[in-house]
Amino acid sequence: QQQVKQSPQSLIVQKGGIPIINCAYENTAFDYFPWYQQFPGKGPALLIAIRPDVSEKKEGRFTISFNKSAKQFSLHIMDSQPGDSATYFCAASSHGSGNTGKLIFGQGTTLQVKP
Amino acid sequence: DAGVIQSPRHEVTEMGQEVTLRCKPISGHDYLFWYRQTMMRGLELLIYFNNNVPIDDSGMPEDRFSAKMPNASFSTLKIQPSEPRDSAVYFCASSPLRGRAYEQFFGPGTRLTVL
Numbered sequence: 166q167q168q169v170k171q172s173p174q175s176l177i178v179q180k181g182g183i184p185i186i187n188c189a190y191e192n193t194a195f196d197y198f199p200w201y202q203q204f205p206g207k208g209p210a211l212l213i214a215i216r217p218d219v220s221e222k223k224e225g226r227f228t229i230s231f232n233k234s235a236k237q238f239s240l241h242i243m244d245s246q247p248g249d250s251a252t253y254f255c256a257a258s259s260h261g262s263g264n265t266g267k268l269i270f271g272q273g274t275t276l277q278v279k280p
Numbered sequence: 281d282a283g284v285i286q287s288p289r290h291e292v293t294e295m296g297q298e299v300t301l302r303c304k305p306i307s308g309h310d311y312l313f314w315y316r317q318t319m320m321r322g323l324e325l326l327i328y329f330n331n332n333v334p335i336d337d338s339g340m341p342e343d344r345f346s347a348k349m350p351n352a353s354f355s356t357l358k359i360q361p362s363e364p365r366d367s368a369v370y371f372c373a374s375s376p377l378r379g380r381a382y383e384q385f386f387g388p389g390t391r392l393t394v395l
Contacts, residue, residue: 197382208284208371208386209323254323258382267336268313268384270323 167192169257171271178245179279186240186274188255195257200229200240203252245278284387286372292393298360301390304353305374313384314347314357315371362394
């Protein structure tokens with residue numbers, strides 16, 4: 166129940182395409198859903214995050230769509246660029262009484278954007 | 281701020297040797313996390329601290345692994361004795377208690393190779 170399942174494992178798109186990465190969870194106590202971006206040789210860095218009280222959040226070319234009833238959320242990258250080529254991780258955590266926000270990460274999606 | 285600092289960046293050792301990984305969190309952050317990243321298992325949380333106190337070490341693979349945080353600005357992850365299956369990238373991350381409390385800031389990682 167603590168798992169976050171992420172798909173696809175890898176993704177190749179042309180420049181300007183809209184890659185979509187999907188995640189699903191079981192634990193209804195999760196109340197924070199971030200996406201992290203990792204470039205080769207670097208640590209993951211927070212890209213964008215959403216809470217379950219909204220269905221969508223946009224930051225620049227990155228959008229999270231959240232479906233609370235289906236327990237799914239996804240990352241869309243509009244007008245993707247070669248510089249977006251990286252590994253993307255979804256994650257989830259709960260911050261209720263006694264919890265301290267331990268992040269549960271998905272398995273990661275390696276995105277390649279071709280010029 | 282310099283961000284989370286990890287040392288060494290690369291470590292090559294022989295099976296049976298003791299390995300010590302070091303981490304300096306961002307000043308003022310109350311949480312510190314140790315992760316391990318491999319192709320097979322993705323990002324795994326090993327242990328995390330709150331105000332220098334270990335909160336959850338359920339991810340520590342076995343007794344060969346130990347972690348300490350003697351003060352707010354320093355933590356170590358020790359593997360003794362090391363085994364080839366410990367080869368991975370180890371990340372340290374820190375997070376503030378308030379404000380954007382849920383964001384974890386990752387260090388650059390230590391790539392460990394056990395021969």
